[in-house]
Amino acid sequence: MSPSRRDFLHTSIATGGALGLGMFIRPSTYFGKIPRAQKPLRILILGGTGFIGPHQVRYAVSRGHTVTLFNRGRTNPHLFPDLEKLRGDRDGDLEALKDREWDAVIDNSGYVPRIVRQSAQLLKDAVNQYLFVSSISAYASFGEVDMDETAPLATMDDPTLENIRRYYGPLKALCEQQVREAFPDRATIVRPGLIAGPGDRTDRFTYWPARIDRGGEVLAPGDPTDPVQLIDVRDVTGWMVRLLEQSDAGVYNAVGPEARLSIAEMLYGIRAVTNANVSFTWVDADFLAEQGLRPTVWTPPRGRTAGLGLVSRDRAMAKGLTYLSLAVTAKDTLDWHKSRTEEEQSRLNARLSSDRETEVLAAWHARAGA
Ligand SMILES: NC(=O)c1ccc[n+]([C@@H]2O[C@H](COP(=O)([O-])OP(=O)(O)OC[C@H]3O[C@@H](n4cnc5c(N)ncnc54)[C@H](OP(=O)(O)O)[C@@H]3O)[C@@H](O)[C@H]2O)c1
Numbered sequence: 001m002s003p004s005r006r007d008f009l010h011t012s013i014a015t016g017g018a019l020g021l022g023m024f025i026r027p028s029t030y031f032g033k034i035p036r037a038q039k040p041l042r043i044l045i046l047g048g049t050g051f052i053g054p055h056q057v058r059y060a061v062s063r064g065h066t067v068t069l070f071n072r073g074r075t076n077p078h079l080f081p082d083l084e085k086l087r088g089d090r091d092g093d094l095e096a097l098k099d100r101e102w103d104a105v106i107d108n109s110g111y112v113p114r115i116v117r118q119s120a121q122l123l124k125d126a127v128n129q130y131l132f133v134s135s136i137s138a139y140a141s142f143g144e145v146d147m148d149e150t151a152p153l154a155t156m157d158d159p160t161l162e163n164i165r166r167y168y169g170p171l172k173a174l175c176e177q178q179v180r181e182a183f184p185d186r187a188t189i190v191r192p193g194l195i196a197g198p199g200d201r202t203d204r205f206t207y208w209p210a211r212i213d214r215g216g217e218v219l220a221p222g223d224p225t226d227p228v229q230l231i232d233v234r235d236v237t238g239w240m241v242r243l244l245e246q247s248d249a250g251v252y253n254a255v256g257p258e259a260r261l262s263i264a265e266m267l268y269g270i271r272a273v274t275n276a277n278v279s280f281t282w283v284d285a286d287f288l289a290e291q292g293l294r295p296t297v298w299t300p301p302r303g304r305t306a307g308l309g310l311v312s313r314d315r316a317m318a319k320g321l322t323y324l325s326l327a328v329t330a331k332d333t334l335d336w337h338k339s340r341t342e343e344e345q346s347r348l349n350a351r352l353s354s355d356r357e358t359e360v361l362a363a364w365h366a367r368a369g370a
Pocket of ligand 1: 047048052053070071072074088089109110134191196
Protein backbone atom coordinates (compact mmCIF):
# COMPACT_ATOMS: atom_id res chain seq x y z
CA MET A 1 0.00 0.00 0.00
CA SER A 2 1.40 3.42 -0.91
CA PRO A 3 2.18 5.80 1.98
CA SER A 4 -0.44 8.33 0.93
CA ARG A 5 -3.14 5.70 0.68
CA ARG A 6 -2.16 4.49 4.11
CA ASP A 7 -2.41 8.12 5.27
CA PHE A 8 -6.09 8.17 4.47
CA LEU A 9 -6.79 4.89 6.12
CA HIS A 10 -4.94 5.78 9.26
CA THR A 11 -6.37 9.08 10.32
CA SER A 12 -7.07 9.55 13.98
CA ILE A 13 -10.68 9.61 15.11
CA ALA A 14 -9.54 11.82 17.95
CA THR A 15 -8.27 14.41 15.48
CA GLY A 16 -11.60 14.42 13.68
CA GLY A 17 -13.49 14.92 16.91
CA ALA A 18 -11.29 17.79 18.02
CA LEU A 19 -11.86 19.51 14.70
CA GLY A 20 -15.60 19.25 14.93
CA LEU A 21 -15.63 16.78 12.05
CA GLY A 22 -17.72 14.07 13.63
CA MET A 23 -20.23 14.11 10.83
CA PHE A 24 -17.55 13.25 8.28
CA ILE A 25 -15.50 10.74 10.22
CA ARG A 26 -16.26 7.07 9.74
CA PRO A 27 -14.43 4.73 12.05
CA SER A 28 -14.27 2.05 9.34
CA THR A 29 -11.67 4.07 7.48
CA TYR A 30 -10.30 6.63 9.88
CA PHE A 31 -7.94 5.35 12.51
CA GLY A 32 -4.25 5.64 13.14
CA LYS A 33 -2.23 8.69 12.28
CA ILE A 34 -1.35 10.72 9.18
CA PRO A 35 2.41 11.33 9.02
CA ARG A 36 3.48 14.93 9.48
CA ALA A 37 4.75 16.82 6.45
CA GLN A 38 8.45 17.62 6.38
CA LYS A 39 7.79 21.33 6.53
CA PRO A 40 4.69 22.85 8.10
CA LEU A 41 2.92 25.38 5.90
CA ARG A 42 0.57 28.25 6.61
CA ILE A 43 -2.41 27.54 4.37
CA LEU A 44 -5.31 29.87 3.66
CA ILE A 45 -8.50 28.26 2.39
CA LEU A 46 -11.05 30.42 0.61
CA GLY A 47 -14.08 28.51 1.83
CA GLY A 48 -13.42 25.36 3.81
CA THR A 49 -16.77 24.48 5.36
CA GLY A 50 -18.84 22.95 2.54
CA PHE A 51 -18.12 19.54 1.04
CA ILE A 52 -14.47 19.32 -0.02
CA GLY A 53 -13.17 21.96 2.40
CA PRO A 54 -13.63 19.98 5.63
CA HIS A 55 -11.70 17.06 4.16
CA GLN A 56 -8.88 19.38 3.08
CA VAL A 57 -8.77 20.97 6.49
CA ARG A 58 -8.66 17.67 8.31
CA TYR A 59 -5.86 16.35 6.14
CA ALA A 60 -3.85 19.58 6.25
CA VAL A 61 -4.08 19.86 10.02
CA SER A 62 -3.11 16.22 10.42
CA ARG A 63 -0.03 16.89 8.31
CA GLY A 64 0.98 19.61 10.76
CA HIS A 65 -0.02 22.63 8.71
CA THR A 66 -1.63 25.75 10.10
CA VAL A 67 -4.92 26.45 8.40
CA THR A 68 -6.82 29.73 8.19
CA LEU A 69 -10.34 29.80 6.76
CA PHE A 70 -11.88 32.74 4.93
CA ASN A 71 -15.64 32.68 4.41
CA ARG A 72 -18.88 34.46 5.28
CA GLY A 73 -19.65 32.28 8.28
CA ARG A 74 -22.89 30.94 6.77
CA THR A 75 -22.07 27.36 5.81
CA ASN A 76 -21.50 25.01 8.77
CA PRO A 77 -20.15 27.80 10.99
CA HIS A 78 -19.86 25.33 13.89
CA LEU A 79 -17.00 23.50 12.17
CA PHE A 80 -13.39 23.94 13.25
CA PRO A 81 -13.75 25.91 16.49
CA ASP A 82 -9.97 25.77 16.96
CA LEU A 83 -8.96 27.24 13.62
CA GLU A 84 -8.47 30.87 12.72
CA LYS A 85 -11.53 32.05 10.80
CA LEU A 86 -11.48 35.25 8.83
CA ARG A 87 -14.86 36.67 7.94
CA GLY A 88 -15.64 38.49 4.71
CA ASP A 89 -17.19 38.08 1.30
CA ARG A 90 -15.26 37.13 -1.81
CA ASP A 91 -17.29 39.62 -3.74
CA GLY A 92 -16.05 42.95 -2.46
CA ASP A 93 -15.09 42.40 1.16
CA LEU A 94 -11.56 40.99 1.39
CA GLU A 95 -10.51 43.35 4.18
CA ALA A 96 -9.66 40.47 6.52
CA LEU A 97 -7.05 39.16 4.05
CA LYS A 98 -5.09 42.40 3.88
CA ASP A 99 -1.62 42.71 5.45
CA ARG A 100 -1.37 38.98 6.03
CA GLU A 101 0.92 36.31 4.59
CA TRP A 102 0.54 32.60 3.93
CA ASP A 103 2.65 30.01 2.17
CA ALA A 104 -0.26 28.93 0.00
CA VAL A 105 -3.92 29.50 -0.67
CA ILE A 106 -6.52 26.97 -1.80
CA ASP A 107 -9.40 28.59 -3.63
CA ASN A 108 -12.40 26.28 -3.32
CA SER A 109 -15.08 28.87 -3.87
CA GLY A 110 -14.17 30.64 -7.12
CA TYR A 111 -16.81 30.57 -9.84
CA VAL A 112 -16.74 34.07 -11.37
CA PRO A 113 -13.58 35.54 -12.95
CA ARG A 114 -14.27 39.08 -11.71
CA ILE A 115 -14.42 37.74 -8.15
CA VAL A 116 -11.44 35.37 -8.47
CA ARG A 117 -9.43 38.28 -9.82
CA GLN A 118 -10.04 40.19 -6.56
CA SER A 119 -8.49 37.51 -4.37
CA ALA A 120 -5.72 36.55 -6.82
CA GLN A 121 -4.58 40.15 -7.21
CA LEU A 122 -4.80 40.86 -3.49
CA LEU A 123 -2.83 37.75 -2.57
CA LYS A 124 -0.17 37.73 -5.29
CA ASP A 125 2.46 39.26 -3.01
CA ALA A 126 1.12 37.65 0.15
CA VAL A 127 1.24 33.94 -0.75
CA ASN A 128 3.71 31.81 -2.68
CA GLN A 129 1.27 29.47 -4.38
CA TYR A 130 -2.38 29.74 -5.45
CA LEU A 131 -4.21 26.45 -5.90
CA PHE A 132 -7.43 27.01 -7.79
CA VAL A 133 -10.10 24.33 -7.70
CA SER A 134 -11.48 24.32 -11.20
CA SER A 135 -13.40 21.48 -12.89
CA ILE A 136 -13.20 19.23 -15.93
CA SER A 137 -16.27 21.18 -17.01
CA ALA A 138 -13.77 23.86 -18.03
CA TYR A 139 -13.08 21.80 -21.19
CA ALA A 140 -14.85 22.70 -24.42
CA SER A 141 -16.03 19.16 -25.11
CA PHE A 142 -15.56 15.52 -24.15
CA GLY A 143 -15.72 14.20 -27.68
CA GLU A 144 -12.30 12.51 -27.40
CA VAL A 145 -11.23 9.72 -25.06
CA ASP A 146 -8.14 10.02 -22.84
CA MET A 147 -8.35 13.80 -22.95
CA ASP A 148 -5.42 15.38 -21.19
CA GLU A 149 -4.82 18.83 -19.75
CA THR A 150 -3.91 20.34 -23.13
CA ALA A 151 -7.43 19.90 -24.54
CA PRO A 152 -9.19 23.13 -25.58
CA LEU A 153 -11.10 25.00 -22.90
CA ALA A 154 -14.69 26.16 -23.04
CA THR A 155 -15.34 29.73 -24.10
CA MET A 156 -18.30 32.09 -23.90
CA ASP A 157 -19.33 34.87 -26.27
CA ASP A 158 -19.82 37.39 -23.50
CA PRO A 159 -17.24 36.78 -20.74
CA THR A 160 -18.87 39.37 -18.49
CA LEU A 161 -21.93 37.15 -17.91
CA GLU A 162 -21.97 35.68 -14.42
CA ASN A 163 -24.69 33.06 -14.60
CA ILE A 164 -22.84 30.26 -12.82
CA ARG A 165 -25.50 27.65 -13.42
CA ARG A 166 -25.52 28.21 -17.18
CA TYR A 167 -21.84 28.98 -17.78
CA TYR A 168 -20.19 26.98 -15.03
CA GLY A 169 -17.51 25.46 -17.32
CA PRO A 170 -16.51 28.52 -19.36
CA LEU A 171 -16.51 30.65 -16.20
CA LYS A 172 -14.17 28.19 -14.49
CA ALA A 173 -11.85 28.45 -17.53
CA LEU A 174 -11.88 32.25 -17.22
CA CYS A 175 -11.23 32.01 -13.47
CA GLU A 176 -8.18 29.85 -14.19
CA GLN A 177 -6.92 32.58 -16.49
CA GLN A 178 -7.23 35.18 -13.71
CA VAL A 179 -5.21 33.01 -11.36
CA ARG A 180 -2.52 32.42 -13.98
CA GLU A 181 -2.27 36.14 -14.67
CA ALA A 182 -1.68 36.94 -11.01
CA PHE A 183 0.56 33.90 -10.36
CA PRO A 184 2.31 33.21 -13.69
CA ASP A 185 4.68 30.52 -12.36
CA ARG A 186 3.01 29.78 -9.05
CA ALA A 187 -0.52 28.72 -9.99
CA THR A 188 -1.77 25.18 -9.47
CA ILE A 189 -4.97 24.41 -11.32
CA VAL A 190 -6.83 21.26 -10.30
CA ARG A 191 -9.72 20.16 -12.52
CA PRO A 192 -11.71 17.50 -10.66
CA GLY A 193 -14.34 15.32 -12.24
CA LEU A 194 -17.27 14.15 -10.17
CA ILE A 195 -16.25 14.12 -6.50
CA ALA A 196 -17.88 11.48 -4.29
CA GLY A 197 -17.81 10.61 -0.63
CA PRO A 198 -19.05 11.49 2.83
CA GLY A 199 -20.50 14.98 3.01
CA ASP A 200 -21.57 15.30 -0.64
CA ARG A 201 -24.98 16.90 -0.53
CA THR A 202 -25.42 16.88 -4.32
CA ASP A 203 -26.15 13.15 -3.93
CA ARG A 204 -24.92 12.37 -7.43
CA PHE A 205 -22.85 9.37 -6.33
CA THR A 206 -24.63 8.97 -2.99
CA TYR A 207 -27.82 8.13 -4.88
CA TRP A 208 -26.37 4.80 -6.02
CA PRO A 209 -25.25 3.32 -2.67
CA ALA A 210 -28.46 4.61 -1.09
CA ARG A 211 -30.64 3.21 -3.87
CA ILE A 212 -28.91 -0.16 -4.01
CA ASP A 213 -29.04 -0.47 -0.24
CA ARG A 214 -32.83 -0.14 -0.47
CA GLY A 215 -32.91 -3.31 -2.60
CA GLY A 216 -35.36 -4.47 -5.25
CA GLU A 217 -35.26 -3.79 -8.97
CA VAL A 218 -32.78 -1.01 -9.71
CA LEU A 219 -32.81 0.94 -12.96
CA ALA A 220 -29.28 0.65 -14.33
CA PRO A 221 -28.50 3.17 -17.05
CA GLY A 222 -27.08 2.53 -20.52
CA ASP A 223 -24.88 -0.36 -21.50
CA PRO A 224 -23.11 -2.25 -18.68
CA THR A 225 -19.73 -1.52 -20.31
CA ASP A 226 -20.19 2.28 -20.45
CA PRO A 227 -17.25 3.97 -18.70
CA VAL A 228 -17.76 6.17 -15.63
CA GLN A 229 -15.40 8.22 -13.48
CA LEU A 230 -15.56 9.54 -9.96
CA ILE A 231 -12.99 10.51 -7.38
CA ASP A 232 -13.21 10.11 -3.63
CA VAL A 233 -13.20 13.47 -1.87
CA ARG A 234 -10.46 12.28 0.46
CA ASP A 235 -8.22 11.33 -2.45
CA VAL A 236 -8.53 14.65 -4.21
CA THR A 237 -8.30 16.87 -1.13
CA GLY A 238 -5.33 15.11 0.44
CA TRP A 239 -3.53 15.26 -2.86
CA MET A 240 -4.21 19.00 -3.17
CA VAL A 241 -2.48 19.51 0.17
CA ARG A 242 0.47 17.40 -0.98
CA LEU A 243 0.72 19.51 -4.14
CA LEU A 244 1.22 22.50 -1.87
CA GLU A 245 3.86 20.65 0.12
CA GLN A 246 5.72 20.00 -3.15
CA SER A 247 5.19 23.63 -4.31
CA ASP A 248 3.88 22.03 -7.44
CA ALA A 249 2.64 24.46 -10.07
CA GLY A 250 0.78 23.05 -13.06
CA VAL A 251 -2.59 22.00 -14.41
CA TYR A 252 -4.08 18.66 -13.46
CA ASN A 253 -7.20 16.67 -14.15
CA ALA A 254 -8.32 15.00 -10.94
CA VAL A 255 -10.46 12.07 -11.95
CA GLY A 256 -10.67 8.49 -10.85
CA PRO A 257 -10.63 5.73 -10.09
CA GLU A 258 -7.18 4.36 -10.81
CA ALA A 259 -8.35 1.69 -13.25
CA ARG A 260 -11.05 2.16 -15.83
CA LEU A 261 -14.48 1.55 -14.38
CA SER A 262 -17.67 0.57 -16.17
CA ILE A 263 -21.10 1.46 -14.88
CA ALA A 264 -21.73 -2.25 -14.25
CA GLU A 265 -18.52 -2.56 -12.22
CA MET A 266 -19.55 0.50 -10.24
CA LEU A 267 -23.03 -0.81 -9.48
CA TYR A 268 -21.88 -4.35 -8.67
CA GLY A 269 -19.05 -2.92 -6.55
CA ILE A 270 -21.53 -0.88 -4.56
CA ARG A 271 -23.84 -3.88 -4.15
CA ALA A 272 -20.92 -5.79 -2.68
CA VAL A 273 -20.78 -3.46 0.34
CA THR A 274 -24.50 -3.78 1.11
CA ASN A 275 -26.62 -6.72 2.25
CA ALA A 276 -29.30 -5.77 -0.21
CA ASN A 277 -31.19 -8.16 -2.41
CA VAL A 278 -30.99 -6.34 -5.72
CA SER A 279 -31.58 -6.96 -9.40
CA PHE A 280 -30.41 -4.55 -12.07
CA THR A 281 -32.47 -3.80 -15.15
CA TRP A 282 -30.39 -2.19 -17.88
CA VAL A 283 -32.28 0.52 -19.69
CA ASP A 284 -30.65 1.80 -22.85
CA ALA A 285 -29.52 5.35 -23.51
CA ASP A 286 -32.10 6.09 -26.21
CA PHE A 287 -35.00 5.05 -24.01
CA LEU A 288 -33.67 7.10 -21.11
CA ALA A 289 -33.39 10.11 -23.43
CA GLU A 290 -36.98 9.56 -24.64
CA GLN A 291 -38.08 9.56 -21.01
CA GLY A 292 -36.08 12.73 -20.34
CA LEU A 293 -34.12 10.89 -17.68
CA ARG A 294 -30.51 11.77 -16.94
CA PRO A 295 -29.26 9.46 -14.19
CA THR A 296 -26.27 10.69 -12.23
CA VAL A 297 -22.63 9.58 -12.64
CA TRP A 298 -23.40 7.88 -15.97
CA THR A 299 -23.54 9.79 -19.26
CA PRO A 300 -24.07 8.23 -22.67
CA PRO A 301 -20.60 7.66 -24.18
CA ARG A 302 -21.29 9.25 -27.52
CA GLY A 303 -21.04 12.61 -29.27
CA ARG A 304 -19.81 15.42 -27.03
CA THR A 305 -19.74 13.12 -23.99
CA ALA A 306 -18.01 10.17 -25.69
CA GLY A 307 -14.91 10.67 -23.53
CA LEU A 308 -16.50 11.96 -20.32
CA GLY A 309 -15.92 8.67 -18.53
CA LEU A 310 -12.39 8.38 -19.89
CA VAL A 311 -10.60 11.61 -19.03
CA SER A 312 -6.85 11.14 -18.55
CA ARG A 313 -5.56 10.96 -14.97
CA ASP A 314 -1.95 10.20 -15.93
CA ARG A 315 -0.44 13.58 -15.10
CA ALA A 316 -2.02 13.69 -11.65
CA MET A 317 -0.99 10.12 -10.87
CA ALA A 318 2.58 10.97 -11.83
CA LYS A 319 2.36 13.71 -9.19
CA GLY A 320 1.18 11.45 -6.41
CA LEU A 321 -2.60 11.23 -6.74
CA THR A 322 -3.67 7.92 -5.20
CA TYR A 323 -7.02 6.23 -4.90
CA LEU A 324 -9.09 4.62 -2.21
CA SER A 325 -11.00 1.59 -3.44
CA LEU A 326 -14.55 1.89 -4.70
CA ALA A 327 -15.60 -0.32 -1.78
CA VAL A 328 -14.29 2.23 0.74
CA THR A 329 -15.92 5.14 -1.07
CA ALA A 330 -19.23 3.28 -1.37
CA LYS A 331 -19.28 2.03 2.23
CA ASP A 332 -18.29 5.36 3.77
CA THR A 333 -20.73 7.29 1.60
CA LEU A 334 -23.54 4.92 2.56
CA ASP A 335 -22.65 5.12 6.26
CA TRP A 336 -22.58 8.90 6.04
CA HIS A 337 -25.90 8.95 4.19
CA LYS A 338 -27.48 6.82 6.91
CA SER A 339 -26.24 9.28 9.51
CA ARG A 340 -28.24 12.10 7.90
CA THR A 341 -31.64 13.08 9.21
CA GLU A 342 -34.59 11.10 7.90
CA GLU A 343 -35.79 14.14 6.04
CA GLU A 344 -32.45 14.59 4.26
CA GLN A 345 -32.36 10.92 3.39
CA SER A 346 -35.84 11.03 1.95
CA ARG A 347 -34.97 14.03 -0.20
CA LEU A 348 -32.17 12.15 -1.97
CA ASN A 349 -31.44 14.62 -4.68
CA ALA A 350 -30.47 12.73 -7.79
CA ARG A 351 -32.91 13.41 -10.57
CA LEU A 352 -34.55 10.00 -10.13
CA SER A 353 -37.22 9.63 -7.48
CA SER A 354 -38.43 6.23 -6.46
CA ASP A 355 -41.79 6.82 -8.19
CA ARG A 356 -40.13 7.94 -11.38
CA GLU A 357 -37.82 4.94 -11.37
CA THR A 358 -40.81 2.59 -11.02
CA GLU A 359 -42.62 4.41 -13.81
CA VAL A 360 -39.69 4.24 -16.24
CA LEU A 361 -39.01 0.60 -15.44
CA ALA A 362 -42.68 -0.23 -16.11
CA ALA A 363 -42.53 1.62 -19.45
CA TRP A 364 -39.31 -0.19 -20.35
CA HIS A 365 -40.79 -3.60 -19.56
CA ALA A 366 -43.95 -2.72 -21.50
CA ARG A 367 -41.82 -1.79 -24.52
CA ALA A 368 -39.82 -5.02 -24.25
CA GLY A 369 -43.03 -7.06 -24.00
CA ALA A 370 -44.78 -5.19 -26.86
N1 LIG B 1 -18.46 18.40 -6.18
C1 LIG B 1 -17.94 18.04 -7.34
O1 LIG B 1 -18.23 16.95 -7.87
C2 LIG B 1 -16.98 18.97 -8.03
C3 LIG B 1 -16.43 18.58 -9.24
C4 LIG B 1 -15.52 19.43 -9.88
C5 LIG B 1 -15.16 20.62 -9.27
N2 LIG B 1 -15.72 20.98 -8.09
C6 LIG B 1 -15.31 22.24 -7.49
O2 LIG B 1 -14.94 21.97 -6.14
C7 LIG B 1 -15.27 23.10 -5.34
C8 LIG B 1 -16.24 22.58 -4.31
O3 LIG B 1 -16.21 23.36 -3.28
P1 LIG B 1 -16.99 23.14 -1.91
O4 LIG B 1 -18.24 23.94 -1.99
O5 LIG B 1 -17.09 21.74 -1.55
O6 LIG B 1 -15.89 23.90 -1.04
P2 LIG B 1 -15.88 24.26 0.48
O7 LIG B 1 -14.71 25.13 0.68
O8 LIG B 1 -16.03 23.06 1.31
O9 LIG B 1 -17.24 25.10 0.67
C9 LIG B 1 -17.48 26.34 0.03
C10 LIG B 1 -17.05 27.45 0.96
O10 LIG B 1 -17.08 28.71 0.33
C11 LIG B 1 -17.58 29.67 1.23
N3 LIG B 1 -18.15 30.75 0.43
C12 LIG B 1 -19.14 30.66 -0.47
N4 LIG B 1 -19.41 31.87 -1.00
C13 LIG B 1 -18.54 32.74 -0.41
C14 LIG B 1 -18.32 34.14 -0.54
N5 LIG B 1 -19.04 34.90 -1.37
N6 LIG B 1 -17.35 34.70 0.20
C15 LIG B 1 -16.61 33.95 1.06
N7 LIG B 1 -16.77 32.63 1.22
C16 LIG B 1 -17.73 32.02 0.50
C17 LIG B 1 -18.59 28.90 2.05
O11 LIG B 1 -18.79 29.45 3.33
P3 LIG B 1 -19.90 30.57 3.60
O12 LIG B 1 -21.15 30.13 2.92
O13 LIG B 1 -19.99 30.57 5.08
O14 LIG B 1 -19.34 31.84 3.05
C18 LIG B 1 -17.88 27.56 2.21
O15 LIG B 1 -16.99 27.59 3.30
C19 LIG B 1 -15.90 24.13 -6.26
O16 LIG B 1 -14.92 25.02 -6.73
C20 LIG B 1 -16.41 23.28 -7.42
O17 LIG B 1 -16.51 24.01 -8.63
C21 LIG B 1 -16.61 20.17 -7.46
